Amino acid sequence: MPQASANDLHFPPPRLPDEVTALRAEVRAFLANSLAADAWQPNSDFGAGFAPEFSRQIAAKGWIGMTWPKDYGGHGRSNLERYVVTEELLAAGAPVFAHWIADRQSGPLLLRFGSEAQRQTLLPRIAAGECFFSIGMSEPDSGSDLASVRTLAERTPAGWRLNGAKVWTSNAHLNHFMITLCRTGEAGEDRHGGLSQFLIDLQQDGVTINPIVNMLGTHEFNEVVFDDVEIPEDRLIGQEGDGWRQVTSELAYERSGPERFLSNFHIFRTLIDAIGPEPDARQAEAIGRLTGRLWTLRRMSLSVAAMLEAGESPDVEAAIVKELGNRFEREVVETSRAVYAVQPATSPGGNAADFPALMAEAILRQPSFTLRGGTTEIMRSIIARGLGLR
Ligand SMILES: Cc1cc2nc3c(=O)[nH]c(=O)nc-3n(C[C@H](O)[C@H](O)[C@H](O)COP(=O)(O)OP(=O)(O)OC[C@H]3O[C@@H](n4cnc5c(N)ncnc54)[C@H](O)[C@@H]3O)c2cc1C
Numbered sequence: 001m002p003q004a005s006a007n008d009l010h011f012p013p014p015r016l017p018d019e020v021t022a023l024r025a026e027v028r029a030f031l032a033n034s035l036a037a038d039a040w041q042p043n044s045d046f047g048a049g050f051a052p053e054f055s056r057q058i059a060a061k062g063w064i065g066m067t068w069p070k071d072y073g074g075h076g077r078s079n080l081e082r083y084v085v086t087e088e089l090l091a092a093g094a095p096v097f098a099h100w101i102a103d104r105q106s107g108p109l110l111l112r113f114g115s116e117a118q119r120q121t122l123l124p125r126i127a128a129g130e131c132f133f134s135i136g137m138s139e140p141d142s143g144s145d146l147a148s149v150r151t152l153a154e155r156t157p158a159g160w161r162l163n164g165a166k167v168w169t170s171n172a173h174l175n176h177f178m179i180t181l182c183r184t185g186e187a188g189e190d191r192h193g194g195l196s197q198f199l200i201d202l203q204q205d206g207v208t209i210n211p212i213v214n215m216l217g218t219h220e221f222n223e224v225v226f227d228d229v230e231i232p233e234d235r236l237i238g239q240e241g242d243g244w245r246q247v248t249s250e251l252a253y254e255r256s257g258p259e260r261f262l263s264n265f266h267i268f269r270t271l272i273d274a275i276g277p278e279p280d281a282r283q284a285e286a287i288g289r290l291t292g293r294l295w296t297l298r299r300m301s302l303s304v305a306a307m308l309e310a311g312e313s314p315d316v317e318a319a320i321v322k323e324l325g326n327r328f329e330r331e332v333v334e335t336s337r338a339v340y341a342v343q344p345a346t347s348p349g350g351n352a353a354d355f356p357a358l359m360a361e362a363i364l365r366q367p368s369f370t371l372r373g374g375t376t377e378i379m380r381s382i383i384a385r386g387l388g389l390r
Contacts, residue, residue, distance in 0.1 A: 009387070011299070011317060014306040020084050027088040030061060035092065042093030044361045046263040047220065047372070049095025050174055052129070058089075058096070059129030064103045068111055073124030079309040083302065087258050093266030097171065102126040105253040106133035106179055109197075113238030113246050118199065122177075135254070136166045136180035136200065136224065137247065143168075144378050147191040147244065151182040151226060153198060160184075160198065160236070162206075162229040172209050172222040178202055180226075181247050184240055195243030199235045206230070215364045254373050256304050256318035261297045261325030263369065264332055267362050268294070271336045274355045286339045290332060297325050316386030323379040326370045333362045 034040065034057070043049045058064055066082040068074025089096050107126045110118050125131035142148045151164025164182065172178060178200045185194030200207065206229035211219045238246050268290060275283050301321050307314040336359060344360035370376045384390045 009317065009320075011303040012306065014080070014299070014302040016080060016084075016302075017078070020080055023081055024084045024088060026061075027063070027085050031088065031092045031094060040095045042266040043095060044093070044264055044267055044358050045365045045368075046090055046093075046100070046259050047097050047170065047368075048365075049093075050098045050171060051095035052098045052132070054095050055099035055132075056129035058099065059127060063089075064099050064129055065107055065123060065127030068107060068123060068127065072111065072119050073127035075127075079305050080302075083258065083305040087262065087298075090259055090262040091265050091269075098132050098174070099126070099129055100259075101135060101170070101175075102131060102133040104257060105135070105250045106177070108253055109179065109246065109250045110237065112249065113197075113242075115234065115237075117234060118237065122199075131177070132171070132175040134169050134172045134175045134178040134202065134224075136169060136178040138166060138168045140165060140167050140223075144375055146181065146247065147187065147195070149181055149183060149195065151180065153182045153184050153196065153231065156230070158230065159233040160231040162198070162200070162226040162231055164226050166224045166226075167222075168212070169209075169222045169224045170220060172202055172224050173211065173219070175202055178224065179237065179250075181243055184243075192244035194241055195247070196240050197237040197243045197246050198231050199237055200226075200229070200231070204229060215367075216361060251374065252313070252315060252318060255322045255379075256301075256308070256314075258298070258301050260322040260373070261294070261301065261328050264329050264362060264365070267336060267358060268332050270355060270358055271332075271340060274342075275340055283339045286335050290328075290335060293328050293331075297321065297328055301325070316383055319379045319382040319386070322373065323376055323383065326376065326379075329369045330366050333359075333366045336362070 040049065040051060040054060055064070062075045063085045065074040066077045066085065067079055070076050103126065107123055110122055122131060137146055139149050139151060142150065151162065151166065153160040153162045162182065166180065169178065180198050180200050181195060182198065183194055184196040187194050202209065206227045208225040208227065210223040210225065212221050212223055213219055214221065272287060275287070279287060300317070304314050304318050304321055307317070340355070342356045342359055344363055345356040346360045381390070
């Protein structure tokens, strides 16, 4: 008996409050000024720009921890206001990745499940752009099937002892903390029991961070090995054994934002600039088709943000936006190659005058879009289950 059907899917038209328009203008003006001052170069993937100084500037504007309570260094603003800020940062290709994970998911996770002491010590530092987080989910044999993680935390008189390894950990070599999912007990019949989350100091004894060089030849992610890492009791996040519920709520934050279709928007904008004001028929058709898809995705994504603001849990709608959005991002790269002939060439850069360098980078980054944050097949499986089709 299906639990839901396609009729239950809904993307209600979002209504943006007036203050959002003024905020958008403020973000645009800030970004235009800082770009003009040569503070950064637009990037071809939002995950590529790690710039702590830029993150501190964003924090000083009140744009990190925007929705969190003021008592924890936040700014008490709405999800839709936060949406507008993230959308503008992504559209500009700004170097946001230093603070992105902490702002998007680690902070909200601590706010919801963390102890009062964890909230008070960490959230104000995150909101100030001073404290950056990694995601410790994937392992050498556990990616899509996250419930199979084998990193083990065992009880000791003073807390816990951690052994195991995480992999593909973005920026573990640059960040301060990792929130790690590990096994603390028996999995039980549904395989979701016995998991817990811990706050790990990445500088701590027993933590070894080994670089993994990606196809571009750059060091962005890592293998992180835990060898008898002693964890004090107060580093457990939430309840022992409640890790599955906690991590799935974290994944909802990870998957639902506009970075799932805007992460390489700069390439699309650069393509249009490179083609210029007189596109041929094929180029005009391609730009028009991509623009139409982009606008539809934006409308759907905003609708998800509005539902989150209203306290709903639009998990299936968010998975649909991610699945369609990631395919769109790959299509931006493929279409650019098809309608604008350049010989991709690796050299630093990334503006309209340097389209070959941008394309060389984009082609090598493109496969990661449908992997990170959950693969296409996993998104489709969530959608199918949500619709009662499996
Ligand atoms: C750029 C980048 C950054 C990342 N950063 C982080 C990070 O910071 N922290 C972190 O924890 N992880 C990170 N990851 C890892 C990412 O979450 C995993 O790569 C992803 O979840 C897939 O897991 P896997 O690589 O083990 O592939 P697998 O799970 O082994 O999947 C391999 C293939 O099999 C398919 N497949 C698997 N199971 C099923 C199924 N049940 N039904 C149908 N098809 C299936 C998948 O869709 C995929 O195509 C990052 C990945 C990338 C690319």
